Amino acid sequence: MEPRSAVAAGRAFPYTARTTCYIEIHRDGRVTHGTDRATYERAVAGESRLYAVWPGNWSSDLFMIDDLDEYAKAHGIKHDVQRTGLADHVHRVRWTESDGDQNPRSPYVDVEVVLDCGCTIESLGVFAAQMREQKGWAVATSVGWSRCSGPEGTTYSLRVRRKSLAA
Known part of the structure; x- marks a missing residue:
């Protein structure tokens, strides 16, 4: 059975779902897993092939990650304003x-x-990474966050490591 195409699944493909498991098959036959920049770079260079298992209710499907650009944008390896709401x-x-x-x-x-710059937060992980780089903030990404929009704009409620705000 051949793996399915992530491209064919379209925007519905869950690149960042916690239940999606990535499998990297290296040219030498080694099998590893992960979603980091090095995995992406090896796949782009042709040193490995990247697959994902997308679990369903009764069975799981194997997908070939055949759009590495979309994969990189979903995982924040490449910046994507449309997906994150955040300009670079x-x-x-x-x-x-x-x-x-x-x-x-x-x-x-x-x-x-x-955010007085006109950006919106659609990806807390990307916002957290940008704030760590720009202001030294340690924004919690494993807890909930919210937004409230009104005539005066949008306010986001999040958790930040107390000591990092003073930096």
Whole structure:
């Protein structure tokens, strides 16, 4: 049985779903897994082939990752404004600590963020990486976050490591 095409699945292909497992088959026959930049670069260079297992309710399907550009954009290896809502520039950010109960002993604090540069946050992982690089923030990506839009703009609620805000 031949693997299915990720391209044929279209935009519905779950490149970043937690249940999608990537398999890299190297030219020498070794089999590894991962989604890092080195995996992408080996696949682009033809040193390996990349596959993904997409689990379904009753069975799983094997897909050939035949659009490495789309794979790279989904995993933040290549910047994609359309997918992330974030231009590749230094963001103008206003932030305040959230009103409400904050545990003063917690290493993280809830903050309200407004982007004055016109960007929107569609990918918390990409925003977190940009803020780490631009401001030294350690934005939590393993917890929920939210947005609230109104006439004055959009406010995002997220968690940030307290000490990184002071940097």
